[in-house]
Amino acid sequence: MGYILERVRQYIEISNALEIVRRYFVINAFDGAVTILGAVMGAYISGINTPKALINMGFSVSIALAMSGFTGSLLMELAERGGEVKDLERRLFRKLDNSLITEAHNFASLVAALVDALSPAVVALTATIPFILAYMGIMVMADAFKASILITLTFTALLGFYLGRISKTRVWLYTAAMVGAGLLTAALSLMLEGAFHS
């Protein structure tokens, strides 16, 4: 176990995985939050009012986000890091197959892909919970819509706060920017309703 942990530590240090994973986490969790917000707003203005439809939509969006995140990130990271390893091989005048360097880069690609898949999916699934409660009869649909939107905006605020903490300056500005993007998405969706009704 100690050996495995030591290897993981080396992989993280060599591949600079923490920084990349942190970026993927924030970008894709935000992506998930805004996507599910747009989908929920779309359902709301379209008058889709059955919990089952919203649950199916939430799960489908989560699966799509996870699939897109995993495939896109994995292929991009493998391509990007593969190119870097090839460049290094040219400088070292040797192949790096089965070396710690290649293992570290493959590890980072896989972890980045998993984070890229899970972070938006978890956010989208969490925003679907109110509709599951509505389906179980614990909550009425009007409240479920409000709760779902509130959960999404809370996620955007937390992500903004987290970014502000990373930047070590203007925490409120990052939080406001992230929440603002969420609110703008909701507002534009509502305007879309007006556009098609007029």
Added chain:
Amino acid sequence: MTEEYEEGEAVITRVVIDVMKPRELPLIDLASALCLVDGVDEVHIIVSEVDVKTETMKITVAGNSIDCDELYKTLEDYGCALRSTDEVVAVRK
């Protein structure tokens, strides 16, 4: 050649090698890994040249009976390129 001389066994007690390593590989990790090779007691690494992606260094390995095959294998596993072996000390035991 005497019989006594033929019975002796030569062991490597010091090796100085010129190695190029990827910059992203921490020096401390490499030194620790080489220190765990069979028969090694001490590892000295001096970086002599730094490039954008690589570092060239002089590694001095000392011990009572260095397993050179394992030493070179460890360097290979860590993604290093052995450029030359500059000094070897062998002792008869």
